[in-house]
Amino acid sequence: MKKIETITVVITNHNRPKIILPVIESIIDQPLKNIGLDILIIDDASTKQIDPNDLKKYGKKVKLHRLNENVGLHGARNAGIKLAKGDFIIIADDDDPFIPNTLQKALDLMVSLDNYLKYPMLFFARTNGYIQKDYMLLNEEDFFKKALKGDFTPIINKKVFLENDFIYPEYESIRQISCEILLSYEIARKFGIPTWNHKIVILGDADTTTNRLTNPDNWLIKAKQFAKLQELEIEYMQKYGFDKKYIDYYNFKLKGLYIYMLLDNRKIEARKLLKEKIDCSFFVKFGLFIISYLPISIIYKFLKIYRKMKK
Helix, strand or coil: CCCCCEEEEEEEECCCCCCCHHHHHHHHCCCCCCCEEEEEEEECCCCCCCCHHHCHHHHHHEEEEECCCCCHHHHHHHHHHHHCCCCEEEEECCCCCECCCCHHHHHHHHHCCCCHHHCCEEEEEECCCEECCCEEEECHHHHHCCCEECCEEEEEEHHHHHHCCCCCCCCHHHCCCCCHHHHHHHHHHHCCEEEEEEEEECCCCCCCCCCCCCCCHHHHHCHHHHHHHHHHHHHHHHHCCHHHHCHHHHHHHHHHHHHHHHHCCCHHHHHHHHHHCCCCCHHHHHHHHHHCCCCHHHHHHHHHHHHHHHC
16 A cells, blocks of 8 residues: 655635744644645735745745635635645644644554545545544435534645635635535535545634634625525535435424524515425424514524534
8 A cells, every 4th residue: 555655735725924934833733754844835815925034944835826816715725725735734823833743643544544535635634523433435425414513634646626616616706614514415425425534623613703704793794695505515415415315404404594694684585485395393493583673683682692502
């Protein structure tokens, strides 16, 4: 079995020149055995650019590539995958540092897997990520069964990934948010995704970190885009018949769409969705209906309270 020779960590960045520096440091400090490691930063046409002097001390280990136009999170990731030198590529966020001394074990787990080279993508947990076993080969139905919870860091086999024409979805209507789940569905359906509970990345607290996409402030700011993402997931489930097989998950997505429609002030459209599509008890449906007549600011506050109660 061929061993891993080189790893490239691709980090996208847009107008956050300082937040990325601790993440770089946490990656450089990872001890690896006979494996080359480099970091490729894709600057997505920032107006507040990273100072090259901040990267000088790393030499050739860290390369900065600036895009001429803003292409969004997934466009920047796709550019990074094409430019990366490594056989395997870790897709990292610019605000989530790596846990010390964890990357080598992750790579050891990868190569211990028979035929690991045939998979286009492999998952390792972030600090909030969890699967019920130490290891699972995920198929797409595992997502609808909620077999995994939280977030996972992808490691991409560049050759297999590109040979199969996989890309991070680049929808103009949701370019400011991540819709990587749609890519995960496709890869899991066609190949499966080897997934480990071993944690390699520290996930920031969305409630206290305002620049995270999952921060509650973004529920309002990007409600239209989050609603569109729910629609895309719903369409995927309908396309392959999962809306009939996993009714609870399907209704969960419909309710998410309903809430984001309300936050986007599309209340009439939301009520129609509730009446015609969402399958739930009378009391739940009645409660959701009543919520639709509240001011958006009150709906938002109610959701924040509900989120805290669910934690």
